[in-house]
Amino acid sequence: MKHPSIAVLAGDGIGPEVMAQVLRVLHHVCPQFNTKHGLVGGAAFTTHQCHFPQDTQSLIDDCDAVLFGSVGGPIDSADEPQWKNCEINSILALRNHLKLAINIRPAKFYSALRDISPIKNKRLEGCDEIIILRELLGDIYFGEKQAYTEEGIMIAEDTARYDENQIALVAHQAFKTATRRKQHVVSVDKANVLETSKLWRKTFQQVATGYPAIKLTHMLVDNCAMQLILNPAQFDVIATSNLFGDILSDAASALPGSLGMMPSASFNQQGFGLYEPSGGSAPDITGLDKANPMAQMLSVTMMLRHSFNKTKEADAIEQAIIKTLEKGFRTVDIMQQDKTEVGTIQFTDEVLRQIKL
Ligand code: IPM
Ligand code: MG
Numbered sequence: 111m112k113h114p115s116i117a118v119l120a121g122d123g124i125g126p127e128v129m130a131q132v133l134r135v136l137h138h139v140c141p142q143f144n145t146k147h148g149l150v151g152g153a154a155f156t157t158h159q160c161h162f163p164q165d166t167q168s169l170i171d172d173c174d175a176v177l178f179g180s181v182g183g184p185i186d187s188a189d190e191p192q193w194k195n196c197e198i199n200s201i202l203a204l205r206n207h208l209k210l211a212i213n214i215r216p217a218k219f220y221s222a223l224r225d226i227s228p229i230k231n232k233r234l235e236g237c238d239e240i241i242i243l244r245e246l247l248g249d250i251y252f253g254e255k256q257a258y259t260e261e262g263i264m265i266a267e268d269t270a271r272y273d274e275n276q277i278a279l280v281a282h283q284a285f286k287t288a289t290r291r292k293q294h295v296v297s298v299d300k301a302n303v304l305e306t307s308k309l310w311r312k313t314f315q316q317v318a319t320g321y322p323a324i325k326l327t328h329m330l331v332d333n334c335a336m337q338l339i340l341n342p343a344q345f346d347v348i349a350t351s352n353l354f355g356d357i358l359s360d361a362a363s364a365l366p367g368s369l370g371m372m373p374s375a376s377f378n379q380q381g382f383g384l385y386e387p388s389g390g391s392a393p394d395i396t397g398l399d400k401a402n403p404m405a406q407m408l409s410v411t412m413m414l415r416h417s418f419n420k421t422k423e424a425d426a427i428e429q430a431i432i433k434t435l436e437k438g439f440r441t442v443d444i445m446q447q448d449k450t451e452v453g454t455i456q457f458t459d460e461v462l463r464q465i466k467l
Pocket of ligand 1: 182197198201202356388389390
C-alpha cells in the first residue's frame with residue numbers, strides 16, 4: 111500500500127521552528143507518513159525570486175495533503191522585494207491553485223485555560239467550541255484591484271464579488287456541520303449595505319430549506335463582533351464570507367485565550383485539504399523559541415481526521431496537549447501565575463511524553 115505523502119510548506123517567521131517541532135509529533139504517531147518539504151513565501155523568494163515556485167506547485171500536486179506554516183515578513187519591510195505582495199503571491203495563490211473554497215476554524219475552550227480568557231468565566235458557561243466557517247476564494251480578496259492617480263489624487267480600489275454557487279457551497283457545509291453539532295447556524299453578513307451580503311443571505315435562506323431541522327440565524331457582522339464578546343455561548347457554527355471570516359476568526363480565537371491555539375483546515379470540492387494555523391508568521395518572536403505550537407499541532411490533528419481518517423492518532427495528540435496544559439506547561443502567550451513557562455521545543459517535548467497510542 112502506498113503511504114500517504116504530505117507536502118510540508120513551513121514558510122516564514124515562526125513557521126519553520128514550529129513546523130520542525132510539530133513534525134516530531136506527526137512522525138511519532140504516524141511513522142509511515144512521508145513528508146516532503148517545499149519552499150513558499152519569502153523563504154522561496156531568496157532562491158527562486160518568486161513566492162510560490164513551480165517546484166512547490168508540482169510537489170503539492172503529487173501529495174495527499176498540505177501542511178502549511180505561515181508566510182510574510184515584518185510590516186516595516188513590506189516594500190522590500192522579498193516581502194512585497196508575499197501573502198497574495200503565496201498563500202492566496204495556493205488557495206486559488208488548489209481551489210480551497212471552504213475554511214474551517216475551530217475556537218476550542220480548554221478547561222485548564224478557563225482563567226486566561228479575556229472574558230469573564232460566567233459568560234463562558236456553555237462554551238466548548240465555536241466553529242467559524244469561512245468562504246475562502248471570493249469576496250474582496252479575489253476581486254479586481256487597482257491603484258492609480260487621478261488629478262494628483264491617489265486612489266485605490268478592491269472589488270468584492272460573489273456568485274451564488276460559491277455561497278451555496280459554504281451554506282451546505284455549514285448546515286451539514288450543524289447537523290452533527292447543535293443544529294444552529296449563524297450566518298454573518300452586512301446585508302443592510304452590501305450587495306454581496308444580500309446575495310449571501312438569500313442563498314443561505316434558499317439552501318436552508320433543504321435542512322429543516324437546522325435553525326438559521328442571520329447576524330450583521332458589526333453586531334456579531336460585539337456578540338462574540340458579550341455572549342459567546344450563543345454561537346456554535348458561524349458561517350461567513352472571506353473578509354468577515356478573517357476578522358471574526360481572529361476575534362473568536364482570543365476567547366479561549368490566544369490566536370496561537372487556533373488551527374484551520376481548508377478544502378476544495380474534491381475534499382483535498384490544506385492545514386495551517388489561523389495566525390501569521392509573527393516576525394516579532396521569530397527564532398526565540400516562544401511560539402505556541404498548539405495551532406500547528408491541532409492543524410495536524412485536523413489533517414489526520416479529515417484527510418486520512420486517523421481518528422485514534424488525532425485523539426492521542428489532542429489528549430496529550432490537554433495533559434500538557436493540565437500539568438501546568440504554558441508558552442508565553444498563555445502564561446499564568448504559578449505555571450511553568452516553556453518554549454516551543456519544551457512544550458513539544460511534554461506533548462510527546464504524554465502521547466498514548
Ligand atoms: C489568514 C491570514 C491570511 C488571510 C493572510 C496572511 C493573507 O490572515 O489566513 O487568516 O487574510 O486570509
Ligand atoms: Mg487572518
